[in-house]
Amino acid sequence: MDEFELIRRISPSYYRQSSVIKGIGDDAFVFRATGDVVFTTDTMVEDVHFSRQTMEPEAIGYRALAANISDLAAMGSDPAFYSVSLVVSPEWTNEEILALYEGMERLGKQHGMDLIGGDTVGGKQLVVSITAHGYIHKGKGRYRSHARPGDLVFVTGTLGDARGGLEQLMQQRSSASPLIARHRYPEPRAHFASGLEPLQRVCLNDVSDGIASEANEIAAVSGVRVTIREQDLPISEVLLQNYPDQAVEWALSGGEDFELLGTIAQEDREALLAIAEHRETPVTFIGTVSSADAPEVILQSGKESKRLLRTGYTHLQERR
Ligand SMILES: Nc1ncnc2c1ncn2[C@@H]1O[C@H](COP(=O)(O)OP(=O)(O)OP(=O)(O)O)[C@@H](O)[C@H]1O
Numbered sequence: 001m002d003e004f005e006l007i008r009r010i011s012p013s014y015y016r017q018s019s020v021i022k023g024i025g026d027d028a029f030v031f032r033a034t035g036d037v038v039f040t041t042d043t044m045v046e047d048v049h050f051s052r053q054t055m056e057p058e059a060i061g062y063r064a065l066a067a068n069i070s071d072l073a074a075m076g077s078d079p080a081f082y083s084v085s086l087v088v089s090p091e092w093t094n095e096e097i098l099a100l101y102e103g104m105e106r107l108g109k110q111h112g113m114d115l116i117g118g119d120t121v122g123g124k125q126l127v128v129s130i131t132a133h134g135y136i137h138k139g140k141g142r143y144r145s146h147a148r149p150g151d152l153v154f155v156t157g158t159l160g161d162a163r164g165g166l167e168q169l170m171q172q173r174s175s176a177s178p179l180i181a182r183h184r185y186p187e188p189r190a191h192f193a194s195g196l197e198p199l200q201r202v203c204l205n206d207v208s209d210g211i212a213s214e215a216n217e218i219a220a221v222s223g224v225r226v227t228i229r230e231q232d233l234p235i236s237e238v239l240l241q242n243y244p245d246q247a248v249e250w251a252l253s254g255g256e257d258f259e260l261l262g263t264i265a266q267e268d269r270e271a272l273l274a275i276a277e278h279r280e281t282p283v284t285f286i287g288t289v290s291s292a293d294a295p296e297v298i299l300q301s302g303k304e305s306k307r308l309l310r311t312g313y314t315h316l317q318e319r320r
């Protein structure tokens with residue numbers, strides 16, 4: 001299968017989004033924009049974001065798209081399109097490359113998305129770079145700068161499971177574990193995020209690096225103090241049972257959970273819970289926002305409080 005045959009095999013036979021004017025098969029993609037359009041890009045690289053020993057091709061494709069949908073969700077947008085730039089090494093069989101796209105299609109379909117283009121290059125290790133597009137309702141972008149003193153801090157789902165799954169994968173335990181499933185097949189919260197439309201102001205950030213990092217991003221650009229109560233962090237039973245000593249640390253800075261961390265006005269608490277229930281998304285209130293001379297994140301553990309620094313995964317650290 002050469003690059004042209006690959007393109008033929010992955011081209012959709014129809015488009016779900018009615019705004020598509022020219023899909024795969026020309027020099028570029030054309031669609032008719034009617035509202036505010038969101039663009040995001042995230043890249044996954046072999047031996048950085050996944051290892052071939054522990055991730056099947058279908059899961060690599062699924063997770064690469066999940067990371068992008070998660071960023072669309074974090075802006076409050078409805079996912080619409082994605083394009084895929086692929087660098088692939090000769091070790092990959094035709095079936096494996098197609099399985100990568102099947103993983104993306106499986107998740108893309110759940111969100112009504114169309115594959116609208118990409119690029120294919122032969123190289124030394126697998127790199128999957130996805131650009132995803134979505135729409136936001138006018139004035140309803142959910143920015144990191146939207147936190148205000150008095151807000152409640154919430155998070156969806158549970159935290160740290162993806163890190164627990166990675167640990168199990170690295171120790172080559174049985175792949176039937178629910179933590180491994182969370183690592184391989186995260187559920188980006190786009191359906192929940194677009195359901196927040198009735199709320200006037202929501203601050204959102206998705207959890208790719210860990211909430212210690214994401215909460216600091218919110219504090220910095222909103223110019224506020226974010227206080228998080230350790231005892232309220234949503235940690236799954238299975239993570240607590242398997243990794244009692246690491247669970248809290250991984251909940252704070254394990255990363256790759258692709259949950260949403262957000263803040264809302266106190267008076268929107270009931271409305272948020274109703275939307276969460278309707279969209280079958282667990283939501284936990286974990287803290288508060290207050291005014292501060294300098295932005296900071298505080299972790300409250302019982303009666304003790306300490307600064308929560310921006311720990312978590314950071315690329316490009318060892319550099320001249
Ligand atoms: N190499 C780059 N060139 C231009 N802009 C960049 C580059 N890398 C990141 N950005 C921009 O910086 C901002 C933050 O990007 P970042 O990748 O940290 O966010 P994220 O996708 O939410 O996090 P993560 O990559 O951990 O999932 C975004 O506006 C992004 O478009």
Ligand SMILES: Cc1ncc(C[n+]2csc(CCOP(=O)(O)O)c2C)c(N)n1
Pocket residue numbers: 042043047048049050051067166208209254255256313
């Ligand atoms: C083989 C392997 N080693 C380590 C990790 C952990 N990891 C890699 S990137 C990242 C942060 C998010 O990345 P980005 O900032 O690019 O979104 C994390 C937690 C993994 N998943 N697989």
Ligand SMILES: [Mg+2]
Pocket residue numbers: 041042
């Ligand atoms: Mg990014």
Ligand SMILES: [Mg+2]
Pocket residue numbers: 070071074205206207208
């Ligand atoms: Mg993000």
Ligand SMILES: [Mg+2]
Pocket residue numbers: 042067068071208
């Ligand atoms: Mg991201």
